[in-house]
Amino acid sequence: MSRVGRVTTTGPQHALLRGVLSWLRVLWEGMWTFRSDPLPPFVRLRRLPHGLLCIAAFGITFGGVAQLVDNGGLGPQIGFLIGFAQGGAVVLALRRPVAAWWLSTTAMVVGAVLVRHQLLRGDAHDFTWPWTGAGILGHMAVLLLLALRVRTRVSTAALGLTAFLTYAVQGLLGAADYQSTGVVAVVLCTVVVLLGTALRGRRQARAALVEQEVLTAEERTRRTVLEERNRIARELHDVVAHHMSVISIQAQVAPHLVKAPTDELKENLAGIRQNALDALTELRRVLGVLRSEHPEAAETAPHAPLPTLARIDALVENARAAGLTVRCATTGDVRPLPPGVELSAYRIVQEALSNAIRHAPGTAVRIELAHTGPGLRVRVTNTAPLGSAPPSPGAGHGLLGMRERAAMLGGDLAAGPTPGGGYEVTALLPTEPQT
Secondary structure (H helix, E strand, C coil): CCCCCCCCCCHHHHHHHHHHHHHHHHHHHHHCCCCCCCCCCECCCECHHHHHHHHHHHHHHHHHHHHHHHHCCCCHHHHHHHHHHHHHHHHHHCCCHHHHHHHHHHHHHHHHHHHHHHHHHCCCCCEEECCCHHHHHHHHHHHHHHHCCCCHHHHHHHHHHHHHHHHHHHHHHCCCCEEECHHHHHHHHHHHHHHHHHHHHHHHHHHHHHHHHHHHHHHHHHHHHHHHHHHHHHHHHHHHHHHHHHHHHHHHHHHHHCCCCCHHHHHHHHHHHHHHHHHHHHHHHHHHHHHHCCHHHHHHCCCCCCCCHHHHHHHHHHHHHCCCEEEEEEEECCCCCCHHHHHHHHHHHHHHHHHHHHHCCCCEEEEEEEECCCEEEEEEEECCCCCCCCCCCCCCCHHHHHHHHHHHCCCEEEEEECCCCCEEEEEEEECCCCC
16 A cells, blocks of 8 residues: 655745745735825925815716716716715825725726616617726826835736726626727726836935935034044144153152152152153054054154144234235233143134135134133134135034034034124133033
């Protein structure tokens, strides 16, 4: 007695079957969802297309009623219900496109079946069947609105079911003495589905492009901030390294300035000097890492002194040579400032003058350095430009750098246009450490 074995499907066949079933499940869920999906307003036309579709729905309703009652031989009540369903489907498609498609399709099938009896009895001579003219227009509008908002496979399935039902009614059920509209309806519906799918794809591509541009701008801003912080860190490491070198030298010289220094004093000064040298070594290592990320900048001026407020006169002369009228004023109790404050103040003035040269040619600039109790207040203002500025490749990242410098010291910076058409940059840089 032979054994009868069961035939089992292989792995690829299982995968194919699962894929087909998954596609059918998604398609089924897409065709039977009646969730709200309002048609969004258009960019330029706003709500105008919505109003035009409502007007078209009104015309489709009364046009369909007239065709079904006057030419199709149906009663006024039945004709009005079918015509109202065809026109109402267009309005419903503005919010629930899948439900509107079912309504429009059902109205077509019901109307075609009822008119078929009139055709067979000769009461609807030469009637457009199975689709009326108004029904075709209404279904085209519904399919277009459907294709604009659902997945391509769902709109394709709706088009396929429309074609199949048209064939089933006209080809399988059939009638007599009518003008065929099945082929015309399927062709026109195919055109509007293709159009809607293309417009939906274009809208999605545009939305993805806008999203990518936003992400790119955010990434560019983030990178610019990091680069500016890196630059600030390199400069401040130079400042700290200078101070650590001075501490080391002072600790080495101090024993020679005291008559008969004790062994305890020598030991403490030696410890201070050793700690300063160790810290200086670590700072140089970190500084080497920071500079290695921009070797071209390090090679240009590897030992260039860091700028201070004493060099602002050179900035002013360069700005005047570029065509600006620049005045510089210093007020308050002038006193020595921490190197970090002087460096940040110099960079803020430098960037403000560069912006004036690029964006406000021929303007008058005033620089105010006010020494106050809390710290140093830097104010750079310029009047309205005398002419139009040429296109600048900059993206406004200079303000990010100025704000980073002020925030690093615990201060703040404000920048914006003035009522007269000029521009103003104001920064408060504290001279005491923030607690």
